[in-house]
Amino acid sequence: MTRRCIRCNVNIADDAIKCPLCHGVLEVEEGDSHSIEQESVSLTYPDVSASLKLMQFIVRLIIFIAIVAQITVLIINYFTFKGVYWSLIVGLGIWYGVATLLYSFRERKSLQKIISVQMFLGIVLLILLDRMTGGLGWSFRYALPILFIGVDAAALILMIVGIDGWQNYIITEIVTFVLSAVLLILHFTKIVSTSALSIIAAGVTGLILLGTVMLGPKMVSNELKRRFKI
Numbered sequence: 001m002t003r004r005c006i007r008c009n010v011n012i013a014d015d016a017i018k019c020p021l022c023h024g025v026l027e028v029e030e031g032d033s034h035s036i037e038q039e040s041v042s043l044t045y046p047d048v049s050a051s052l053k054l055m056q057f058i059v060r061l062i063i064f065i066a067i068v069a070q071i072t073v074l075i076i077n078y079f080t081f082k083g084v085y086w087s088l089i090v091g092l093g094i095w096y097g098v099a100t101l102l103y104s105f106r107e108r109k110s111l112q113k114i115i116s117v118q119m120f121l122g123i124v125l126l127i128l129l130d131r132m133t134g135g136l137g138w139s140f141r142y143a144l145p146i147l148f149i150g151v152d153a154a155a156l157i158l159m160i161v162g163i164d165g166w167q168n169y170i171i172t173e174i175v176t177f178v179l180s181a182v183l184l185i186l187h188f189t190k191i192v193s194t195s196a197l198s199i200i201a202a203g204v205t206g207l208i209l210l211g212t213v214m215l216g217p218k219m220v221s222n223e224l225k226r227r228f229k230i
Contacts, residue, residue, distance in 0.1 A: 003027070055105060058161060062154065066098045069150055076142050086138040089129050090146070093122055101154070111158060112168040116175065119151045123179075137193045140183065145197035148180045152205045159212070167223040173212055177205040 003012040003026040005019035012019065012026055019026055070091050077087035097118055104111050123144065130139035155169040155176070180202040187194040213220050 141195040145201035148201045180205045
């Protein structure tokens with residue numbers, strides 16, 4: 001007995017119920033084992049169970065991080081409450097980001113580009129919502145540092161598991177660190193009111209970037225040369 005996708009004309013070597021290429025439902029075929037083995041030499045798609053387990057692990061890890069982030073902002077909002085439940089706004093953004101990543105996994109979209117675009121849109125949206133809810137400054141004090149840490153953590157996870165090639169997330173790490181450094185400068189120059197979270201965000205993003213450079217200096221250098229044509 002073998003599983004077969006009639007659309008892609010391939011046999012599947014594991015017990016998947018959907019085709020890994022087109023996501024269509026597989027047909028179960030029974031027949032002469034010798035003929036099936038001969039046909040599978042050129043048509044059998046490799047066992048995808050390992051990669052599916054990896055993707056399931058990544059999904060669970062991302063959801064876990066989102067839950068931790070949601071609880072964190074709720075606690076911070078509770079102890080610093082000034083009339084605005086900004087944690088609910090940030091929470092919606094967190095789960096929107098999770099849904100976007102899961103959709104990207106499913107449709108095999110470029111995760112690096114999606115993460116970067118979502119981060120910049122998140123920055124603009126959080127600052128605007130802060131102004132619309134009275135300009136209390138919660139976006140700079142809490143939301144943006146948490147956003148930067150979350151983006152860098154997501155990039156680190158995807159880099160470790162090798163989704164889309166780890167070198168694709170170097171630019172994301174650099175951009176996130178630069179934005180965290182800008183927030184830290186605003187903190188010390190008192191241009192905007194921030195909190196100790198801005199220091200933590202700069203430290204975390206800086207350490208992740210430093211670790212990446214130290215563990216793969218040549219690959220980082222090659223990626224920067226490729227991106228910036230230097």
